[in-house]
Amino acid sequence: MEKLKLNKETLWNFIKYLIIGGTSFVIEITLFRLLRKRIHYIIANIIIYTLMYWLVFLANKFINFQSRGNFKRQLARYTILYFINLLITNLMLYALGDHFGIDPVIGKILVTGAACCWNFLLYKLVIYRE
Numbered sequence: 001m002e003k004l005k006l007n008k009e010t011l012w013n014f015i016k017y018l019i020i021g022g023t024s025f026v027i028e029i030t031l032f033r034l035l036r037k038r039i040h041y042i043i044a045n046i047i048i049y050t051l052m053y054w055l056v057f058l059a060n061k062f063i064n065f066q067s068r069g070n071f072k073r074q075l076a077r078y079t080i081l082y083f084i085n086l087l088i089t090n091l092m093l094y095a096l097g098d099h100f101g102i103d104p105v106i107g108k109i110l111v112t113g114a115a116c117c118w119n120f121l122l123y124k125l126v127i128y129r130e
Contacts, residue, residue: 061128
């Protein structure tokens with residue numbers, strides 16, 4: 001696996017990642033707050049996570065990392081990461097909500113923050129590598 005180089009390009013990638021992620025998060029949390037009033041918060045999270053799938057993949061591929069790598073290979077890697085993230089974030093959201101009594105919206109914010117940390121590294125070093 002390639003090592004992460006701390007340079008201007010990586011810093012700029014991280015800033016763009018935060019902008020894309022921040023935009024995605026505003027959409028996610030807004031939809032989450034609306035849906036959780038009507039359906040269970042875990043189901044709401046699955047629906048929203050699925051809706052954001054394409055937006056996040058395409059924005060990071062073409063805008064952030066400007067990757068010219070094999071689309072199908074990157075999509076396959078991203079899809080695997082998507083399902084791993086969905087499982088981990090739902091388990092974390094469930095634990096925070098049902099076991100620790102944390103409001104689901106606060107839990108969603110905490111879980112999204114955690115996922116943000118590991119996803120940048122995986123996007124940069126695995127998903128969108130050339």
